[in-house]
Amino acid sequence: MAMTRDEIFKEVQGVLVDALGVDDDEVTPDATLMGDLGAESIDFLDIVFRMEKAFGIKIPREELFPAESLVSNKEFISNGKLTHQGIEELRKRMPHTDFTEFVDDPAVSKIGDLFTVDALVNFVEGKINA
Amino acid sequence: MRWIWIDKFIEFNSGSNAVAIKNVTMAEEHLHDNFPGFPIMPECLMIESMAQTAGILVGHARDFKEKVILAKISKAVFFNFVRPGDTLKIHAKIESIAPEAASTTGKITCGDEIIAEIDLMFSHIDQNLAGKQFPQENFVFTDLFAVVLRASGIEAPAWGVSK
Numbered sequence: 001m002a003m004t005r006d007e008i009f010k011e012v013q014g015v016l017v018d019a020l021g022v023d024d025d026e027v028t029p030d031a032t033l034m035g036d037l038g039a040e041s042i043d044f045l046d047i048v049f050r051m052e053k054a055f056g057i058k059i060p061r062e063e064l065f066p067a068e069s070l071v072s073n074k075e076f077i078s079n080g081k082l083t084h085q086g087i088e089e090l091r092k093r094m095p096h097t098d099f100t101e102f103v104d105d106p107a108v109s110k111i112g113d114l115f116t117v118d119a120l121v122n123f124v125e126g127k128i129n130a
Numbered sequence: 131m132r133w134i135w136i137d138k139f140i141e142f143n144s145g146s147n148a149v150a151i152k153n154v155t156m157a158e159e160h161l162h163d164n165f166p167g168f169p170i171m172p173e174c175l176m177i178e179s180m181a182q183t184a185g186i187l188v189g190h191a192r193d194f195k196e197k198v199i200l201a202k203i204s205k206a207v208f209f210n211f212v213r214p215g216d217t218l219k220i221h222a223k224i225e226s227i228a229p230e231a232a233s234t235t236g237k238i239t240c241g242d243e244i245i246a247e248i249d250l251m252f253s254h255i256d257q258n259l260a261g262k263q264f265p266q267e268n269f270v271f272t273d274l275f276a277v278v279l280r281a282s283g284i285e286a287p288a289w290g291v292s293k
């Protein structure tokens with residue numbers, strides 16, 4: 001069933017309010033899951049489970065949050081930053097994500113900032129309206 | 131005192147849902163301190179009873195091959211006190227289960243009354259994202275849990291881990 005972007009956002013917002021115990025007005029499109037909404041690693045799995053139920057879709061974990069497997073590859077990381085290859089690989093794996101700010105300082109520690117509410121909405125939009 | 135907060139399973143549908151019983155008794159030492167003259171079961175132990183019920187259910191779904199660790203209390207709401215003499219029913223249901231983790235929902239009832247609603251998340255810690263290594267023996271599922279399962283008529287492996 002096709003959904004509008006606004007309907008998807010509302011549903012994602014509900015998922016994050018339940019999974020992270022935040023208020024709905026904190027869940028803005030550019031809020032980052034870890035930095036702004038306080039998500040920890042187990043919360044990412046909680047979010048995946050809840051989104052699968054909310055949208056009736058199947059989400060392989062690497063598809064939505066693929067960064068873990070990438071940072072263990074030496075070709076992609078140098079001095080705590082993603083190499084050009086690393087950035088390209090991440091782009092390929094996370095097509096639902098906005099990299100504009102990240103490429104200026106592609107530190108591994110900043111990968112967490114890529115997981116925004118908007119990225120989740122993009123991901124779901126790609127899945128259900130494909 | 132042993133670290134076991136359920137007495138028996140009265141329903142067990144592997145991979146789906148289970149109901150355990152906990153009889154609360156004045157013989158439990160902690161009730162005399164919580165609170166002196168007003169003995170009630172601490173809420174944290176109700177969460178533990180749910181963690182044991184749901185955790186064993188999650189473990190059983192993977193033949194107890196995974197180390198199932200309580201990772202998150204997604205929800206814990208309490209509606210009434212639990213007193214010595216009460217028989218609690220702990221209802222747990224698996225909502226989602228994946229190679230890395232599982233989520234459960236549940237409620238605790240006493241008679242017709244809902245005492246608590248408790249939703250949990252468990253991690254299968256050998257599948258952790260950081261690739262951390264843990265001891266090979268399954269230190270989560272002890273023989274005490276196996277005794278409860280067998281006493282409830284449910285097959286349980288001989289883990290050989292006594293705690």
